[in-house]
Every structure is written in structure tokens, then in C-alpha cells.
Amino acid sequence: VRADVVVVGAGNAALCAALAARERGADVLVLERAPEEECGGNTAFTGGGFRAVYQGVEDIRSLATELSDDQVAHSDFGKYTEADFFADMARVTESRTDPELCEILVTRSFDTLRWMQSKGVNFVPKYRRATTEVDGIFKFTGGLVLEAFGGGTGLIDSLTKAARDAGVAILYGARATGLVMDGARVSGVSYRQAGADTKVNAAAVILACGGFEANAEWRTRYLGPGWELATVRGSRFNTGDGIAMALAAGAMSYGNWSGAHADPYGLNAPPFGQRDVGGAYQKHSFPFGIMVNSSGERFMDEGEDFVAYTYAKTGRRILAQPEHFAYQIFDQKVAPLLQDSYRSRYAAKISADSLEGLARRLEGVDEPGFLRTVAEYNSAVCTEIPFDPATKDGRCTTGLAVNKSNWANVLDTPPFEAFGVGCGITFTFGGLKISSESRVIDTEGAPIEGLFACGELVGGIFYFNYPGGTGLMNGAVFGRIAGDTAGRAAVQQKASTR
């Protein structure tokens, strides 16, 4: 078997790579480990949100073509400049993001969405999750404005259709097991399908098969003790295979190997993501309440920033608590502001008409400790500062060991509500080093001939934390670049050997 370009994985990064390679005229084969009914990788579990630079409402309209005049009149999109995106990446990664890769991500973001649109991906504003309604106007906060129509599954459906229409062949249930080497260059991939081992020769191989978040042993080895206890929010198939095969071929390891995107996730969630349940277990409204651990104590500033900039580091904070869980506590003043997932039938809500009653129902939590924490917190809220969920309102607490910086409200309006959360891991940050052309770099700092990578398995872009909506954007930008470079190289090679 032979193809010009073999892409490993069939998520967002992989399918963008396959489409771009096909644009260059290459014959493309995609190998996907999951069976077709579980295809789409982590991408299929997403809400489909993309963080991209835009200059104002006209840029949004050019991508979200179904947006009506009435919707525009009732929306405040603001703008999100290159400088904003750079600043967000620098802030959340504590200035560790690879400057070259980050610049490519930021400066190619909008153009890449237009390119995806040209392939049949439709976008809509993210009204459900990214807005706060103030006086009938939906205000977008946190730089994350657009999502793919149909969310993650819609995105996968559109990209898969586009790939098939373009003539890309996709094999499901085909797990890549190793790179075939011809001296120092990569000349193909071996894979296992239906129990049989096969190999496919190719001028270029693009690894786009995710991080190692679904591999409990690697999580414990690289993220640290306790991480085997995290719940996997997405695909069960991302076990680090692509990283392992590239390292075996001499690739350099790069980035934040002890870091991961992990957020507050329902204690009652199953061990891996379930596509039919969607985002029902995620619990991202903690900025409007407080979080307590088993001692009944608060342990972090729940209102440090808009949730798009804090949720991805909060899972780690929860995992670090005694017994690895926390409760999020709200009262009725903020209950209408909570995301839909808090009202889902998968939300294990505990409610009570008094704080004492709630304390008795919080399984595993020290009752006196909890009541003391709430009393101290309530008396520390600066009530003279107005509450405004649409801005960083500065309504804080003062004098506590752990203060809250924004959106602090006295917990005084029953019924009180509590939601148990653990750590849900989304994806890992460490991986392979790539060049600006998405070529995999070896331990000597030189590109490995014939090998490319994109998506979650690339290291160096995210450290410690992550601005929401950047994973898909990153996969699309570098997927497109990987496919373009690999496709061109493969076609040139074919022409020169004719």
C-alpha cells in the first residue's frame, strides 16, 4: 500500500492537514484508531469554540453568515486584536509559550477560519456559553466568540465530508503502531486493523493523533502522583501513541510535560467522555460562587478572571485538595447565571433552605469548617461595589487568607445549591517540537525528513493554563500548515522520481 501523505488521526488537526495536503494534489490516506461510530477524537467532544483574531462585527458576520440584523443589533461582539490574543497567551502561560509558534497561531487564526469556511465548516456566535445579557444586549467576554455549527460533532461531520469529497481515504479502526524508517527519514507507518498488522509507505507522515490524557500510566508518570485519579473528559483513544512513535524515531520532547488542561468536572461522571452527554458534567460557573474542599475551606480565588482564562487550570487545584474533590456553592441570586450544565439531568445538585441544612448534606465535608468558611466569606464581601457579571467588576472580599477578586456575593438567598466536582482532564500540554512548517524536530535540532505533527501532540504552545477555544484553533492552523508543507514535499518527490 502507498500514499503520498499519511495522516495519523481523524480529529480537527488531522482533517485540516488532510484537506491542505489534498489541495496540493497529494494522495492522502487517514488512519484513525477509533471505530467509525466513535470517530472524531477529542474534537467531537468539544463545544466547537474557536478563539481567533477579529476586528469587529463585520469579521464575525463574514464567518457567521446566518447572523441576522436583529441578532447583530442585540449583540456586543467588541473586537479581539492580535495584541489581545498575544497578551492572553503570554499571561496564561506565564510568558512560556514558544514565541514563533504563538505568533503563527495568532496571526493565522482568522485566515484559517476563512479557509475552513471555504471547506464547508459553518460558524455561529457562541451565544450559549460566552455571553452575559445586560439590558437586552448579549455581551461577549473573554475573546471566544465563534463556534462551529453543530459544535464538535458538527465540526467533525463537516471536515469528514469535505475530506471525503476531496478524495481523501479514511480507514477507521486502524491504529498506527510505529513509523517506518528508511535510514534517517520516515517512509511510512505501520498499523493494526482488525488484528492484522500492515504498513503503508508514504513520502510524508503527519502525526495528529492527540496527547496522552487517556493514558493513566503516562499521566501519573509525567503529570505526577494523583493524576491517575482524574476523569477523562474526552476520547479514550488519545494515549500518546504518536508522541511515543516520534520519540522512538529521534524526535525532541518539548513543552510543559507536567502540564495539562483540566477543569472542574462532575464527581458522578463516567471515566471517559460520552458523546451523547456532551458537556453536561463540566462545571464552569464557579466564578459566581465559592468552592470548598473536604475541610470546608476555600482554596482558590474563584473570581480571579473570566472563566475562559481560569477553568483550564482549576482541575489541578481540585485534584490537589485532600480526597481530590470540592463543592461549588451558589445561592439563588446567581442561580440564573449558571451554565446549562448545572440544570442538566446529569448534574448531581444538592440543595437546602439553610446553610446548616446544606452543610449536613455535603458528603465528606467538615460541617463546622464549612459554616465557618461561609460566615467569614460573607462578612468579607465588599458589598458597596456593584455586582456586574459582564465585566471584571472588582467586587471582592478583603481580609481573608484566600480572597476573591471579582463577582463576590454574600451567600444569603436560599435555596442554596451545591455541586460536587473532581478533576476532569481535557488534554496534555507536553509533546513534540515542531518548526514553523510543522516539521518534527529531532534531538539535534534538525527536522526529521518526512515527519510532520500538529494538534494536541505538539508541545511548547501551552504551559500551566490555556485560554478557552485555543485548542481547536491551534490544531486547525498547524494542521493546515502541516498538510500544506507535507503535500507540497510529497508531490515534488513524486515528480522527481518519475
Ligand SMILES: Cc1cc2nc3c(=O)[nH]c(=O)nc-3n(C[C@H](O)[C@H](O)[C@H](O)COP(=O)(O)OP(=O)(O)OC[C@H]3O[C@@H](n4cnc5c(N)ncnc54)[C@H](O)[C@@H]3O)c2cc1C
Ligand atoms: C469536553 C471537551 C471540550 C472541549 N472544548 C473545546 C472547545 O470548545 N474549543 C477548543 O478549542 N478546544 C476544546 N477542547 C480541546 C480540543 O478538544 C482539543 O484541543 C482538540 O480537539 C484537539 O484536536 P486534535 O485533532 O489534536 O486531537 P483529537 O481531536 O483528539 O484527534 C486525535 C485522533 O487521533 C486518534 N488516534 C489516537 N491514537 C491513534 C493511533 N495510534 N492511530 C490512529 N489514530 C489515533 C484518536 O482516536 C483521535 O480521533 C475540548 C476538549 C474536550 C475533551
